[in-house]
Amino acid sequence: MLLAFLGLVLLILAFNAARLSPGLERLRGLLTLGGVGLLLVGLITSTVVQVGVQTLFGKVDDRVLGPGLNFVNPLVDVTRFDTRTQNYTMSAVKNEGQQAGDDAIRVLSADGLEVVIDLTVLYHVVANQAPKILATIGEDYQEKIVRAISRTRIRDNAVYYDAVALYSTRREEFQTRILNAIEKDFRVSGLQLDQLLIRNIQLPQSVKASIESKISAEQDAQKMQFVLQKEKQEAERKRVEAQGIADYQRIVNTQLSDKLLQYESIKANQAIATSPNAKVIIMSGGRGGMPQLLLGDK
Numbered sequence: 001m002l003l004a005f006l007g008l009v010l011l012i013l014a015f016n017a018a019r020l021s022p023g024l025e026r027l028r029g030l031l032t033l034g035g036v037g038l039l040l041v042g043l044i045t046s047t048v049v050q051v052g053v054q055t056l057f058g059k060v061d062d063r064v065l066g067p068g069l070n071f072v073n074p075l076v077d078v079t080r081f082d083t084r085t086q087n088y089t090m091s092a093v094k095n096e097g098q099q100a101g102d103d104a105i106r107v108l109s110a111d112g113l114e115v116v117i118d119l120t121v122l123y124h125v126v127a128n129q130a131p132k133i134l135a136t137i138g139e140d141y142q143e144k145i146v147r148a149i150s151r152t153r154i155r156d157n158a159v160y161y162d163a164v165a166l167y168s169t170r171r172e173e174f175q176t177r178i179l180n181a182i183e184k185d186f187r188v189s190g191l192q193l194d195q196l197l198i199r200n201i202q203l204p205q206s207v208k209a210s211i212e213s214k215i216s217a218e219q220d221a222q223k224m225q226f227v228l229q230k231e232k233q234e235a236e237r238k239r240v241e242a243q244g245i246a247d248y249q250r251i252v253n254t255q256l257s258d259k260l261l262q263y264e265s266i267k268a269n270q271a272i273a274t275s276p277n278a279k280v281i282i283m284s285g286g287r288g289g290m291p292q293l294l295l296g297d298k
Contacts, residue, residue: 052078053134060135081130088146089120107158116202122195129190145189153181
């Protein structure tokens with residue numbers, strides 16, 4: 001609107017140039033051209049909105065101004081609404097969410113323990129519901145609807161779960177439950193819930209220590225089970241090995257005879273005698289019990 005005001009001032013000067021000053025009379029044409037240009041640019045830029053709702057003297061117009069160029073009455077006020085996906089984070093970490101300090105949600109579980117939940121809500125404004133939002137809620141719908149409803153529904157539903165279940169086994173079920181509850185309330189208010197993200201669930205320190213101790217004990221038990229299984233396998237291997245040696249000795253003892261020993265001895269001595277190396281072999285057990293002397297080739 002500032003450009004339009006300046007353009008109007010230049011046009012007034014142009015129309016009164018002759019009466020105000022001879023110097024302005026020579027610039028009358030330039031002042032007129034500049035005034036018209038600024039006035040047009042000001043009017044156009046003041047009436048360009050994306051998605052907005054018009055209000056004239058406090059009355060909200062049901063017509064929604066869509067994306068693009070819109071020409072509206074200069075007397076109306078236009079409230080703009082962002083229909084893209086927005087997020088609202090409630091976190092225990094300072095300055096991580098929309099609130100400056102700790103904004104995490106503290107709830108009581110079914111077993112009476114306090115659980116701290118960090119949450120992010122993804123949502124968007126339904127375009128054709130923007131007039132309703134402005135008329136019934138106002139521009140601060142994020143604080144009045146998104147924040148308030150999310151915190152309330154989480155507290156209402158957390159009482160059905162034990163603290164450990166929220167932290168582990170039933171976390172996904174809890175997230176689905178509160179998503180359905182919040183989605184219904186958002187829809188009534190003209191908002192669409194896109195996603196609900198439970199970022200962190202913090203248990204009391206005593207419960208957390210108990211869980212960690214239990215997990216450590218389970219890991220130790222599994223480790224001991226592995227060691228025992230390995231020892232059993234090693235014992236079985238040794239038993240099979242000993243049985244194999246015993247079976248071998250039994251077979252050898254039952255089938256070994258003097259003639260077989262003599263035959264094997266002869267073959268061994270024959271191999272030695274035919275070796276190219278020089279040697280002298282004395283064999284016992286010959287005729288008459290006298291030792292026999294075998295000479296090699298060298």
